[in-house]
Amino acid sequence: MKIPRHFFIGCLIFIFLGWSSFSVNALAISIPDEKKLGKQFMEMIREQRVILHDPIARQMINTVGRNIQSVLPTQPFDYSFFLINDDNFNAFATPAANIFIHRGLIDALDNIDEFAGIMAHEIAHAASRHVSESIDRAKLVSFGTIAGMLAGILIGNSGGGDAAKALTMGSMAAGQSSMLAYTRENETEADEKAILFLKQVGYNPKGLLSGLTKLRESDYRGVEGIPDYFKTHPGTGKRIIHIAGILTDYTPDKDKKPTPDTFDFEMVKYRLMGLYGDLTKSFNNVENKLEKEPENPALHYGIGLLYARKNQRDLAIFHLQKALSIKIFDPMILVELGRIYIHQGRYEKALDLLQGITEDPVLEILAKYYMAIAQIESGNLISAEKNLKQVLALEEEAYxxxxxxxxxxxxxxxxxxxxxxxxxxxxxxxxxxxxxxxxxxxxxxxxxxxxxxxxxxxxxxxxxxxxxxxxxx
Missing domain, CATH: 1.25.40 (Serine Threonine Protein Phosphatase 5, Tetratricopeptide repeat)
Known part of the structure; x- marks a missing residue:
């Protein structure tokens, strides 16, 4: 999914114009004002329906986010974590500690330590109030920039096409760095705090280094080949050198227990790719990796989900069963097998699988949802209604x-x-x-x-x- 450019342009205009009437101090906007802006900004985000409410991925993001947040001092904001359904590599903190992770970021990383490293960096930005500082700096952007952006939208609404795009992109290029980008000092501070957070929680801080290094070396799409993440997070090369220097002599604390994870990062990664990624690109990606790692259950899980999207359900079941033979009784795999059996009209078989998923509360809700669908198709409307109401009572936003x-x-x-x-x-x-x-x-x-x-x-x-x-x- 590619998020429309005009949505982000609207957000930029909102940030600039929305704050022209608020009082600010020398360093940052006030906490009450930032809370107000955060609320309005979230309304805009929700209106666009770009937040992905996959319950399993959301559980992982919230778990990692809460783990890191637990070592912070008392904060003025309630931290919230969201997944954006977009395949670009990006992560950013917005007003009032609303932190967004793009689906493409999870696709690009290889383990939970790399993911936690990026999350800790964004949490450090929010905890240091770098977001409010950047909003305060945005007041200095010229009215010419705003005029150009407004003109671009106006021409676009009138059918101006290329002219609108040229005006809009020209305005964004002139003002983007001061409106969105953190300073290099912000980045250094966020990296250093992130390393401290990661050490305290139990994640390996070298994940931040390997994640950034991997992403810098990879060929991600974006303006002039630059990943979206690096457009608003400057000085990546120097950051990598600085982080590497800090971690030269790092060894994990032998007395500190590693953070317990209630999920498998690879399984979540290939779930997102299998259910929401570009079908052709994701299929080729997973298929190539499966040739090199034929016993990797996460890859069998991912390609099974992709075959299901291609309506090749027998192949989907074959790969999910292969994954299940390696990760025996794994509820993530069982839920998807049940879903595919429903599509095949095998309702009793689906119900037999789904009824046994009770240990993980997130997966139990997902299983109840699919059970309700099977019950509707089987004519058991009373049980279906009961299950659907239970699902909505527990997780309305996701279903x-x-x-x-x-x-x-x-x-x-x-x-x-x-x-x-x-x-x-x-x-x-x-x-x-x-x-x-x-x-x-x-x-x-x-x-x-x-x-x-x-x-x-x-x-x-x-x-x-x-x-x-x-x-x-």
Whole structure:
């Protein structure tokens, strides 16, 4: 998935113009102001639907993030970690300690220490309030830059195409470094703090060094071949030399236990590649690696997911079963086997597999979701409804399609009012606002339950405001 350039341009304009009315001190914007900006910025991010809510990947990101955060002194912000569904290598901290990791970053790294190194670096930026400093510096960007960016968007909206792109890119080139980039001093401070955090938690700080070195040497796409990460994190070559110097004599503390991980980094990496990566590129990548490592269960897992996307389900099952023969009873593999059995119409076999997944709470919820789908197809609507409601009660954000399946159940039970209600929520969650408003209007007209009707009315009001705002923005 490639995130539209105009979205980031809009974010840049928002950051600049949104802060013109706030008071700031000499070093950084105030904490209350940054919290306010962080909230508004997150609204923009969520509106674009670019956050990937894969429950297993999110568990890994949150676990690593919380582990590192645990060694920080008291912080003014609640740290939040998000995965962006984009295949570029990037990671960045935004206002109020909202930290974003691109899917492509996980694809590019090889182990949990490298991933933790990048996470620790971004957390160090947030803890040092480098984000607020960069926003404060953005006030110095000329109005010509802003005008160019606005003109680019205006021409783009009028169908100007190449001219709009030229204006926009010209404006971004002039002001990008002062609006987004950290200073070299910021980078040095973040690297040094990251190394301290990693040592305290139990990750190997050499992961930060190997991750940066690997990424610098690789041929990642980007403007003039530069990975997105390095555009906002300057001086990478000197950073690598500096980090290498710090870690020359590093040896792990023998008395410190390594951080326990409740996941396998390779399995998460190839899950993301298998489910969300570019199909052709990811398939070729995993297939080539599998030729060199034919007994690697993570590679069999990944290529199994890719075969499933190609509707070659027998091959998908073959590779997942191969992975399972190496990682016996692994619930990540069992869940995906169950999902593919459902696609084959083998509902009882799917249910037999999925019902036994109870030890890992994240995977148990995912299993319940797939169980509900199998139960709908088998005609067991009561159990399906119960499972879907449990899933939504525990992880609503990760399972918007659960509302679609509930609507299907209500439709089969001839409860059209509730079917419209659930469809309205589903389309609202997926930001198909016209469809959402249509179904919620129908729900409001026909619902008898006063509490549910009140909720439908509130949702409808919010949606109509959003539609109106988009129309005149």
């Amino acid at each position: 918007p399609r659960a509302y679609y399946h509930l609507a299907n159940i209500m439709s089969q039970e001839k409860n059209q009012a509730m079917s419209h209600y659930y469809l309205g929520i589903y389309y609202d969650e997926t930001r198909k606002l016209k469809n959402a408003s249509h179904h919620l209007k129908k729900a409001v007209e026909t619902l008898n339950n006063p509490e549910i009707k009140k909720d439908a009315e509130k949702r409808l009001t919010d949606i109509l405001k959003s539609i109106k705002k988009k129309k005149y923005s």
